Amino acid sequence: MKTLQFLLLAATVTGCATTKPENPEVQLFSALPQGRETPIFVTAARQKEEIKLALQEAGFRIVDRIGEETVLMRATIGIDQDSKACGTFNNVRFQFRADNRNIAEANAKGWTGSCQPNILRDISHELWQQFSNVSHTGVSQ
């Protein structure tokens, strides 16, 4: 019974964790194959349009069809930790994928949807800046 109480308490505490935004942590494993002109296809089961818009505003070339030169950008938005009229507070992961491997991965936590500041925009801008800093053949140092 004590174990059950502990589990319930732990679940409650976890559920009530503070909604403090965390800046994007970006890992770059290689440059985009065609640099800034690389076509990016976005897959996301949640907030797909908001993610596409954020990436487009950051500078990425977003396409609506998958092709051989396309890089897949898989976005995962985690469980809603808080909400307000403009959107929800979530963990967010962006993974740029080609040939079933990661080109880059970024993780962050913050407000999504149309909220300001917006973690989808922040993470997109951070990724664009870091990709811009590497050459076609180089890797971020």
Place this chain on the structure above:
Amino acid sequence: MKIQRYRLQPLYILLLTLASGCTYVTEGIKLGPITPAPNSMQPTVEHTVGDFSFTLEGGKMITSNFAGKLINDNVLNAWKDRHYIKDYSYKESGAFSGNADYNLTLTGSQYGESNIGMQILSGLTLFLIPYTVTTNYDIQFTLTDVKSGKKYSANVEESNKAYSELFLLFALPFTAHNQQSMFERIGDHLYHQLYQQGAFQGGSAPDAATKQ
């Protein structure tokens, strides 16, 4: 050319039902019914799961690859029932035999939204108290004509809701029907997009086909 058949959908549904309590699943809410153009080609298809991600809040009973294969099986089964294709078989990623008319690769995302607290509460009360899972699908099919090498792509988004509760055991027939209806519609939309680009039309593919 021998294509193996996999008709395990009822078994998957039963296993998932037993594993997660008794569940009623609604039809999808985003895609309307359409009637794609008839197809006289009746091709064979080999399919695989590419870059596909499955996430379920509060737990993960199955892997991304298994979830992707379930989607492929459901859609391709609908295609076969509607005579869009002759037969289909599964291949591991990167292991297409070259013997089928088309190779099909699934990519995309599936996300199950659910209240973890309600899941725990439901489990503690042996499913007397219900919980819900809203599943969002973002599905892309990339189809390759094995002979010509032409590639076609299609994508759809769909969403449905599952209610889990002990006495919903009796809703199993409705769940199976709704699931089938949803995947038929997903299949129709994917097939229609691919057909519009020139796939499944034998040697008479229109110029609109997108060679990539």
